[in-house]
Amino acid sequence: MDKVPIRSGDDVVRVRQQVRTAAAENGLSLVDQTKLVTAASELARNTLVHGGGGVAQIEAVKSPTGRAGVRLHFTDEGPGITDIGLALTDGWTSGTGLGLGLSGARRLVDEFELDSKPGAGTSVMVVKWSR
Amino acid sequence: MDRVPILKIGQTLFVSIQIDLQDESVIRLQEDLADELAVTRASGVIIDITAVEIVDSFIGRMLTMIGSISRLFDAETVIVGMRPAVAITLTELGLSLKGVRTALNAEKGLEILNGKT
Numbered sequence A: 001m002d003k004v005p006i007r008s009g010d011d012v013v014r015v016r017q018q019v020r021t022a023a024a025e026n027g028l029s030l031v032d033q034t035k036l037v038t039a040a041s042e043l044a045r046n047t048l049v050h051g052g053g054g055v056a057q058i059e060a061v062k063s064p065t066g067r068a069g070v071r072l073h074f075t076d077e078g079p080g081i082t083d084i085g086l087a088l089t090d091g092w093t094s095g096t097g098l099g100l101g102l103s104g105a106r107r108l109v110d111e112f113e114l115d116s117k118p119g120a121g122t123s124v125m126v127v128k129w130s131r
Numbered sequence B: 001m002d003r004v005p006i007l008k009i010g011q012t013l014f015v016s017i018q019i020d021l022q023d024e025s026v027i028r029l030q031e032d033l034a035d036e037l038a039v040t041r042a043s044g045v046i047i048d049i050t051a052v053e054i055v056d057s058f059i060g061r062m063l064t065m066i067g068s069i070s071r072l073f074d075a076e077t078v079i080v081g082m083r084p085a086v087a088i089t090l091t092e093l094g095l096s097l098k099g100v101r102t103a104l105n106a107e108k109g110l111e112i113l114n115g116k117t
Helices: A008-023 A028-047 A101-108 B022-040 B057-072 B084-093 B106-114
Strands: A002-006 A054-062 A068-076 A110-116 A122-129 B006-009 B010-015 B044-048 B076-080 B101-103
Touching: A002 A008, A002 A028, A002 B010, A008 A028, A008 A054, A008 A068, A008 B022, A028 A054, A028 A068, A028 A101, A028 A122, A028 B084, A054 B084, A101 A110, A101 B057, A101 B084, A122 B044, B010 B022, B010 B106, B022 B057, B022 B106, B044 B057, B044 B106, B057 B084, B076 B106, B101 B106
Parallel strands: B010 B044, B044 B076, B076 B101
Antiparallel strands: A002 A054, A054 A068, A068 A122, A110 A122, B006 B010
């Protein structure tokens, strides 16, 4: 498992590169690699901008049926999300973005788990399986 | 932070993104392009993203904004060379790059700009 700290824009690029490598090594197609790296980019930016920095964990996983996949886990100790349902709504934004980051990232992966409480940071776990 | 160079060829500004874009680089590109448009009075901008492996919501929004900004300088922006996997991902993400023209490659992009009346 690789741990990548997210403290700057350079780190976001580093997360994308490492996710790309892991996705290719675990048999994801080019389109699925691109989807996972794009989701990782959204989530890493959230960790940096909204969470005040944090960590990305990148891990190869196997499904019960033997399919290979990649799991990403982003954690921060930022202010957390008050209304998770709202945060996952297309077009809702806390800042100047389009509000597609979190909801878009969810559409690009196979599994998505968001855990956050106001004042207690945010954790997002996603998995993309090879086909 | 890496900067993306802007070349002027005739009446066209040509940008080929060859780096892993971080947010600051895209914002800088937007500012540099606005400056160049004001100084050169170019009538078109071609942004070549052949080497760009992902376009996420931030980069997509910036590309759309570059299109809007150049329109204010009476210039048209054409984005060329999008990879198929990037196009599929952008669509699933919910981004349409509304207001920006796209073309398969730089040559076709130039044709669009040259046909501009």
